[in-house]
Amino acid sequence: MALNGLRVGVEPCGMVADGDAFVAGEMERCEADFAVLAVTHEAEAAVDRGYFILSEVVVKTSQHAYCVLGRASTWGDSDLLSMELQLAAYVGLKRVLAPELSASTNLASYARTLLALVSNTAGVPLVVRVRAAEGAWARWNRVRMLCGHQVRLQVALELGDDACDLSQWRAEPVQLIVLPTRMFVGNAAGYPVLRKDHQAEIKRWMDHAVAYVIRQSEEDESVDLIDYVRYLRFLAGTLEDPSAAAAASAEYRDVLQAPLQPLMDHLESATYETFEMDLPKYDHYEHAMMRAIQDSPQKEIVLMVVGAGRGPLVTRALRAARQAGRAVQVIAIEKNPSALVELQLRNANDWGHQVTLIRADMRGWVPTQRADILVSELLGSFGDNELSPECLDAACRLLLAPRGVCIPQSYAAYVAPLSSTLLHARAQAYGDGHGLETPYVVNIHAAHILAEPQLMWSFSHTQPSDQIAGDNRHNQRWATATFRVQSPSLVHGLAGYFDAVLYGNVELSIRPDTHTEDMHSWFPMYFPIKQPMTASPGDELTVHMWRRSRESRTWYEWAVESAGREASSASSLIHNINAHEYWIGH
């Protein structure tokens, strides 16, 4: 019944006597995927008795467990509550809704009840119901802090009449969006529809794997819920199809990946194959190479592809030469012996043996001739994190002075503070408790980026060089940037991005505001912080970041400090000091 994966449930007003009958009859009639029903009839007598009698129970069998979202009938009597949750777990309910966390709730005792229940690992996850309004996020934040960031706490966000900015909720474990029927207005034909601003908000959430609940308001006791359910499905049908790139990246949403180490490790063919599917990236490279070939004063141009992999840049270099109508000798250098086999195959089948193939580490290879154009793609999600600076320092010896051209000419790293309960929980679970002092490559989705990314540092390769630098100290960096927070937030770390100038005005970027269209080779970086930090509107967050290098290792260290308007301040640890959790090998 779910359309495009959209799950719509109904929550009838008043008490339902028999849950199983409701699911089989009314819920199915109104084309809902599930119903929100109280688990029992708040049967206090059950506590003394030690069990529920049949008439006290709403959802009686496990037959409909997937179609029912349980609701706690009580919150005051903790013995009754735990009996109710035990029954919910027995019947197989996947989660249970706690009562609303409102302005009048005693947060400490609410949190205590929650924590006592979710600490029992046999129990079902609990969903905290909150109304999206001023102060709601701060209440939720306090409760989840009191509960020690328990991952089995989730959120049901009920929208109201007020239009308010919900972006901070995208960083939270929101499972349900609750829409009371009174939020809807009648259209010309009398059917329920949402206001334009609510429509836009709901459509934004439709990209966030949440389920929807139509909650029947008391004054709407007699309305037919089928019209509301159908309307939501209609709204989902009006969503634009995602681009091919977005569809390809969707399965990686919020999946943490260890950054590649293509210098230290030899990549596998399947990894190269994934790179090669990103046509926009190679289109930009081809364009940059063509421009550089056109601009070259040489009669016979020597173009070296350093780190050629399976050869996609070689193919593009040959095409660029043809388009520019110039004679170009192409030399491909690659250190991975297995990739070299594939390069030989392509040279025979596709390139007419016109490419010179060299198996070598570009840092030590001694050429017999110099290059006019040196092309590489050694960029990571943070620009320099796959050691492009270290490799190109040495490779620039291969360039003909003074006019040799390096593609890319430069690249820069950026960071922005980020809030994401999900990413933080996943980092914490990663690597056996060592996961919070190491960066990840991740298609960041369930997150709120708290400010515009700012420049950390850049590397430039505009000068051919004649020497291999001795130590690597010139590639060390230290940067500090200050961000002003707009909404109350819990900072879980930093998002990292890069952009690069390939040649002239041909650029690549993964920064959100300048992202190269449809390019999907690079997801952003996530640098977690061990202890999430609360920030209020107007607070300043200062990020310190270091790129350090010693012997055959390069690594990042990072820290976040916050300064509030009322002279409050907090500092994170300096993470990954001396590369104790993460480094990149030369």
Ligand SMILES: C[S@@+](CC[C@H](N)C(=O)[O-])C[C@H]1O[C@@H](n2cnc3c(N)ncnc32)[C@H](O)[C@@H]1O
């Ligand atoms: C990110 S891959 C890019 C491959 C290819 N150019 C492409 O676009 O699909 C980087 C390649 O550079 C190679 N590489 C990295 N460091 C190198 C070095 N110092 N010398 C030679 N090859 C290197 C790796 O083995 C890998 O094949």
